[in-house]
Amino acid sequence: MSxxxxxxxxxxxxxxxxxxxxxxxxxxxxxxxxxxxxxxxxGRPFAxxxxxxxxxxxxxxxxxxxxxxxxxxxxxxxxTSAVGDGQGATLLLIDADGLLDxxxxxxxxxxxxxxxxxxxxxxxxxxxxxxxxxxxxxxRDSLDARCSLRPATQAGSITAGTRTLSSTxxxxxxxxxxxxxxxxxxxxxxxxxxxxxxxDGALLRNDTITSRGDAALALGVLGTQPRLVWYLPTLAxxxxxxxxxxxxxxxxxxxxxxxxxxxxxxxxxxxxxxRFGPLVVENLPxxxxxxxxxxxxxxLYARNSARLRAADALRIGxxxxxxxxxxxxxxxxxxxxxxxxxxxxxxxxxxxxGVLLTDEPTTDAALVALSDRLAALERAxxxxxxxxxxxxxxxxxx
Numbered sequence: 001m002s003x004x005x006x007x008x009x010x011x012x013x014x015x016x017x018x019x020x021x022x023x024x025x026x027x028x029x030x031x032x033x034x035x036x037x038x039x040x041x042x043g044r045p046f047a048x049x050x051x052x053x054x055x056x057x058x059x060x061x062x063x064x065x066x067x068x069x070x071x072x073x074x075x076x077x078x079x080t081s082a083v084g085d086g087q088g089a090t091l092l093l094i095d096a097d098g099l100l101d102x103x104x105x106x107x108x109x110x111x112x113x114x115x116x117x118x119x120x121x122x123x124x125x126x127x128x129x130x131x132x133x134x135x136x137x138x139x140r141d142s143l144d145a146r147c148s149l150r151p152a153t154q155a156g157s158i159t160a161g162t163r164t165l166s167s168t169x170x171x172x173x174x175x176x177x178x179x180x181x182x183x184x185x186x187x188x189x190x191x192x193x194x195x196x197x198x199x200d201g202a203l204l205r206n207d208t209i210t211s212r213g214d215a216a217l218a219l220g221v222l223g224t225q226p227r228l229v230w231y232l233p234t235l236a237x238x239x240x241x242x243x244x245x246x247x248x249x250x251x252x253x254x255x256x257x258x259x260x261x262x263x264x265x266x267x268x269x270x271x272x273x274x275r276f277g278p279l280v281v282e283n284l285p286x287x288x289x290x291x292x293x294x295x296x297x298x299x300l301y302a303r304n305s306a307r308l309r310a311a312d313a314l315r316i317g318x319x320x321x322x323x324x325x326x327x328x329x330x331x332x333x334x335x336x337x338x339x340x341x342x343x344x345x346x347x348x349x350x351x352x353x354g355v356l357l358t359d360e361p362t363t364d365a366a367l368v369a370l371s372d373r374l375a376a377l378e379r380a381x382x383x384x385x386x387x388x389x390x391x392x393x394x395x396x397x398x
Contacts, residue, residue: 044232045094045096045201045205046094046096046118046201046204046205046232047072047232048060048070048072048230049072050206051206052206053205053206053207054205054206054207055205055206056204056205056206056209057206058206058209059204059206059209059215059218059219059222060072060230062215062219063219063222063223063228066219066223067226068222068223068225068226068227068228069226069227069228070228070230071227071228071229071230072230073229073230073231074231074232074233074234074236075233075234075236075237076100076104076107076108076231076233076237078231079091079108079111079229079231080107080111082227082229083111083112083227083229086111086112086113087113088113088225088226088227089111089112089113089114089225089226089227089228089229090112090113090114090115090116090222090224090225090227090228090229091108091109091111091112091114091115091116091229091231092116092118092222092228092229092230092231093105093108093109093115093116093117093118093124093231093233094117094118094119094201094204094231094232095120095121095124095232095233096119096201096232097233098121098123099233099234099235099237099238100123100124100233100237101123102123102126102127104237105123105124105127105128106127106128108231109127109128109195110193111229112225112229113192113193113194113225114193114194114195114196114224114225115128115193115194115195115196116195116196116198116221116222117129117195117196117197117198118198118201118204119163119198119199119200119201120165120197122134125165125197128195129167129172129186129188129195129197130169131167131168131169131171131172132165132166132167132169132172132186132197133165133166133167134163134164134165134166135163135164135165135166135178135180135181135182135183135199136163136164136166136182137162137163137164138160138161138162138163138164138178138182138184139178139179140160140178141159141160142157142158142159142160142212143157143158143160143176143177143178143184144156144157144176145157145175145176146175146176146177147173147174147175147176148173149173149175149185149187150220151216151217151219151220151221152175152176152185152217152220154213154216154217154220155212155213155214155216155217155220156212156213156216157176157212157213158176158184158185158203158211158212158213158214158217159200159202159203159208159211159212159214160178160184160200161184161199161200161201161202161203162200162202163199163200164178164182164183164184164199164200165182165183165184165186165197165199166180166181166182166183167181167183167186168181171188171190172186172187172188173186173187173188174186175187183199184198184199184200185197185198185199185217185221186199196221198221202214203215203217203218204218297313298310301313302364307361307362307363307364307366307367308360308361310367311360311361311367311370314370314371314374315356315357315374318356318374318377318378319334319337319356321378322337322341322356322377322378322381323337325378325381325382325385326340326341326344326381326385327385328340334353334356334357335353337356338352338353338356338357341356341377341381344381344384344385345377345380345381345384347380352377355370355373355374355377356374356377
């Protein structure tokens with residue numbers, strides 16, 4: 001019973017690393033699947049064809065029901081083609097990931113007769129809305145219109161969200177104020193082109209569009225023209241702008257940290273590395289003669305009646321010495337050694353093979369006889385290969 005328990009414990013000791021590693025990998029895979037599943041359920045933010053909570057399919061379908069031609073595009077080139085000459089078109093731009101550069105933003109802002117920018121970042125404000133900057137988080141949960149713009153008055157109030165926009169430029173009309181020149185919506189008209197800035201995109205999402213007057217504001221702003229181009233930039237726009245290098249994408253602190261890590265590794269290697277000094281002679285407490293070792297092994301063979309093992313040990317030594325006497329390479333097999341020995345001793349190959357390989361001693365007397373035959377074979381090969389002795393005049397009797 002103790003042997004079985006010890007075997008199980010030894011098996012666990014050898015395989016526990018792989019078991020723990022497999023469990024860790026399985027946990028990581030499950031977590032990634034759960035996270036991806038949650039992301040898939042939420043949907044792509046503001047996508048017009050996504051029915052998830054973060055998508056905007058509900059708003060797009062209502063607009064289409066009102067006769068607005070909603071065209072979904074993913075790149076600036078597609079947006080340019082869909083807008084056409086710009087007459088009778090509204091461009092909805094939602095660059096939540098900041099993929100467009102300043103020149104691309106300016107091109108997009110000048111495509112259509114009406115441009116609506118949702119949740120603009122610093123780059124978008126700098127390129128499309130001079131004098132407008134981020135106003136921070138609102139102080140209230142809802143904001144009232146308090147302006148003369150028709151979509152705002154129809155909405156009455158909207159969800160405040162998490163962002164506001166600030167402007168002191170008279171060119172911009174502010175709606176849904178939060179105090180201190182901070183607004184939820186800003187709009188400006190320049191030469192027949194209208195730009196509308198919506199601070200927070202929550203009023204477009206499927207899960208929040210029914211709150212307060214969010215739907216009324218979204219429909220009023222996006223439904224002013226017969227054609228709506230719904231543009232969500234993708235990585236294809238980044239490729240058009242030029243692929244960034246690894247150095248440009250790498251934060252500045254990465255290189256110093258890597259250099260520091262390399263220096264620490266080298267210092268640890270020098271500190272803890274094994275230093276090989278000169279060879280020294282160690283005085284052993286006991287010196288065992290080779291003859292005693294051989295006698296001890298022989299007694300073990302005799303005690304366990306391991307005659308075949310003892311015979312194999314004798315044969316291995318004899319085969320090596322005979323091969324050396326015959327001048328055969330170390331890679332020579334037993335059959336080749338048998339044939340060469342039979343040739344020089346003028347003995348039948350089967351007899352040589354029996355001595356060196358096949359005969360199995362079943363008694364102590366047979367083992368002693370086999371030992372004598374091995375010694376006789378070695379002596380015959382040595383005499384046959386000796387340059388000073390004449391060729392043997394008689395056959396070796398194994």
